[in-house]
Amino acid sequence: MAIAITREVSESLQDCQLTYLPRSSINLSRAREEHHQYENCLVRLGCEIHRLPEEPDLPDAVFIEDTALVIGELAVITRPGASSRRAETPSVAKKLENYRDLRYINPPGTLEGGDLLLIGRVLYAGISNRSNLAGIEQLQSYLSPHGYSIRPIKIRDCLHLKSAVSQVAERVLLINPNWVEASAFGDFELVEVDPSEPFGANALLINHHVLYPLGYQKTLHRLEKRGIEVEGVDITELAKAEGGVTCCSLIFRR
Numbered sequence: 001m002a003i004a005i006t007r008e009v010s011e012s013l014q015d016c017q018l019t020y021l022p023r024s025s026i027n028l029s030r031a032r033e034e035h036h037q038y039e040n041c042l043v044r045l046g047c048e049i050h051r052l053p054e055e056p057d058l059p060d061a062v063f064i065e066d067t068a069l070v071i072g073e074l075a076v077i078t079r080p081g082a083s084s085r086r087a088e089t090p091s092v093a094k095k096l097e098n099y100r101d102l103r104y105i106n107p108p109g110t111l112e113g114g115d116l117l118l119i120g121r122v123l124y125a126g127i128s129n130r131s132n133l134a135g136i137e138q139l140q141s142y143l144s145p146h147g148y149s150i151r152p153i154k155i156r157d158c159l160h161l162k163s164a165v166s167q168v169a170e171r172v173l174l175i176n177p178n179w180v181e182a183s184a185f186g187d188f189e190l191v192e193v194d195p196s197e198p199f200g201a202n203a204l205l206i207n208h209h210v211l212y213p214l215g216y217q218k219t220l221h222r223l224e225k226r227g228i229e230v231e232g233v234d235i236t237e238l239a240k241a242e243g244g245v246t247c248c249s250l251i252f253r254r
């Protein structure tokens with residue numbers, strides 16, 4: 001069974017980092033309810049939830065994906081490019097040390113998990129405002145000995161690589177081609193987001209099912225037309241904090 005580490009939504013979520021969206025009022029109790037429904041969905045898809053306690057003073061701590069990369073052989077604790085998020089990592093390291101040997105991204109490297117798309121033994125690593133080449137090179141030094149190859153990719157106009165592209169089936173990616181060069185993924189079949197839904201490229205593939213936000217109906221229909229089975233989740237409030245479905249969990253095999 002897969003483990004999904006999550007973290008309760010912080011009471012200070014309203015003060016989250018925002019890069020591309022204007023600040024709007026977030027309903028905290030609704031955000032918490034969405035998060036619990038998201039966890040329930042992960043349980044239905046075969047995960048065991050390990051929820052870390054709330055970090056009241058760390059607004060973005062619910063977006064736990066950004067703090068680590070877990071692979072079969074080890075876990076890498078990131079160094080978020082957003083300095084307000086660096087205090088999120090120690091509690092994640094403490095949890096992950098029960099399951100994996102840990103490695104750390106050190107200055108001047110920065111890295112956030114939202115920039116990492118792992119498909120088999122190939123890791124696509126977004127070069128973004130949050131993740132730099134120094135961070136990606138450190139990651140490479142930890143992963144290469146285990147047979148992983150790293151492909152750095154520049155993104156534009158979005159927060160993370162996985163805002164622009166994510167995996168929806170073994171050889172199928174969901175992509176917003178305005179935010180990342182589609183040719184970088186030439187080996188894959190690509191489903192494009194509906195042009196009216198630029199934020200719709202973040203999907204979470206788990207056990208052959210895709211968790212996908214209910215807010216992007218046109219793209220959702222494109223996925224269904226392609227024969228991809230979708231579990232819709234409402235993340236309206238979390239999306240106001242620029243959160244998506246991949247970023248609320250760290251999923252790995254025991």
Ligand code: CIR
Nearest residue numbers: 016017063114241242243247
């Ligand atoms: C941030 O800007 O860091 C948060 N407000 C949102 C992080 C979303 N993370 C992700 O998609 N991996």
